Amino acid sequence: MSDTGPEGTAPRAASVGRAGPRPAAAGAGQERAGIRLARPDVGEAELAAVADVLATGQLTMGPQVEAFEAGLAHAVGTAEAVAVSSGTAAIHLALLALGIGEGDEVIVPAYTFPATANAVELCRGRAVLVDVDPETFLARPELVAEAVTRRTRAVLAVHLFGRPVEWEELQTAVPQEVVLLEDAAGALGATYRGTSCGALGLMGCLSFHPRKIVTTGEGGAVTTDEAELAGAVRRLRHHGITAGGFDIPAPGLNYRLADVLCALGIPQLERLDALLDARERVAGWYTERLEPLVGTPGASEGDRHGWQAYVVTLDRRDEALAGLRAEGIEAQIGTYAVNRLSAYRDRGAFPGADAAFARALALPFAATLTEDDVDRVTTALARFV
Template identity: 40%
Template sequence: MSIVLNRPNIGPREQEACRRVLASAVLVQGPECEAFEDEFASRVGARHAIAVSSGTAALFLTIRALGLGPDDEVIIPDYTFIATANVVSLAGARLVLADVHGHTMNLDARSASKVVSERTSLIVPVHQYGLGADLSALGEIAPDVPILEDAACALGAGAEHGKIGGGPGIAACFSFHPRKVITTGEGGMITTNDDLLAARIRALRQHGQGPVGTMEPGYNLRMNEISAALGRVQLSRLDEFIEARNKVAKWYEDGLGNLDWIDLPIATPGRIYQSYVLQIHADAPVSRDEFVAGLRRADIQCQAGIEPVHRHAPYRDVPRASLGVSEALAKSALFLPMYCGLRHDEVERICSTIARIAGT
């Protein structure tokens, strides 16, 4: 039997919610989206939540609404999903890359400090795989520069200042892609405590229309009502999902914790497990790529680490700090199956397969 990398948990309540919307025939700009926004804002502790069509749309709209242009530099971590870079470029600002921290895989403030300049207008830390980035350290290296949190993977996680999304960043952007902890199919959410920013994002989301007519050229990046209804039920189950994923992480720790050639994800309180990403040491009995091949032969889905931003063709020449940690992670990171519904015996099979591939 194959073990998949991820499977969203869609139950009867989700199905009923989607049927309710279909029966109502109100498919856009209706009560589900508004209710989802209210419930989301109160869950993360933010004044505004704005539902959009994807996590990428959330980031793009926020950077557009901040009004950045070609003279504005935006620092992002090199080790992130390509969307974090694309939105900066598409919004017309200048991308600058900094390295990540080896254990947390989050933006390293010391590396970021090397590329801060008088043109730095925004820093976009990613709360990678559900572990909160160190926003205080970033605040210290550039106290006047706003922070936009890429919280695509971090709904339900805590940061040092409280829940991610309601903290010190100018805004936070979440994704509801099916690989995330809750899903709406495709979807995203922006949270912010800034009234003016929220108003501009709302207008840009919908053709530039504000309370008194068209304010500026805008987009259509709204969330539809079926997605919002699905998201409301999923949000109400967030704690159940987090707990189930914590249990899976504990099983992995039991099964892999004794292998000294693997680093497991950091298990700090407040983190959530959106993905489960190991680091295979260079002196492990076999290479990361041999683990990938062996797991796949055993019908277990897995994924090699993500490609760092600077290796993608459009970003080969962007200014950067030295990116040695990100380069190393691209060779050592290994994603294992992680989802609510993964069984204990399946995790045991994954762990024993890893031990067998290593010959231990």
């Protein structure tokens, strides 16, 4: 999911803290409170967990990292989870663990947050863009099949905004020797036919940015059933140092996630189901009001959406974006058409990605949003449809 605004601008940072008492309705001469794009659901439990870590004096490389990893592995249903400093770091390390390098191709959707493609290029591989369905925002499996060459090492499947990829169609589209990886940055809690996103591919890559269902401020993780790959990711996140601490067989990076940040995430992870239920409730309010007016998001039958964001499609997107912001309602583009960015303009034409980029609008979305908030957003949006 996009964490920055259109063409290099950035939204105001999502604030931390559970919603407090609602302010009184605005009267004459009284300004209405703004509605944030996102607000993490954190409070006393997270404050206490962070305070406990601060009291120990061990802020990194301590027991909270292992506890957070164990909780993640349980939530996703994989044998291993490795916490790292961001979702981008997770993708980068997953690719490095596979040995992706110069001359290797990795297939990436043309409509995604640029980190997906950037991580491939930073490994000196080539991000091969494929077009998406502008309604689901997901890569089209038949185009993935057409993009495979003898240099193709992997496909990075993006569960964009929390909607699960059609996994069986994707598996059928590529040869067995092509590795399927998941960019599940916004899909913690989502499921495809009963299997958690993050447990479908050889490795899954998660993000814990403040717009995600569980946040550590900044952070990410790699999930996998393969102990050897998990071990490689652990070495690479810690400069390449071996478990014994006396050798570096290959250079690595400092992509560690601090104990104090893991402590922030653990209480949220413990109530993941409740957080997802709350987001589903807010999504339901939006859909009930907007389904007759704009394109609304959802998941395929048998799947569970992760609801990282609520992203609609409409023709007058730019007008709606400006109009909502003028009323104190934070909104944002969906994410980027990667092919429109200067670094990737040589990759071809992608009309589906272009259409998604032009029409997608992310509305304020959080577990703490009230039905009154949703009424205010949808009333304002209705003026532009």
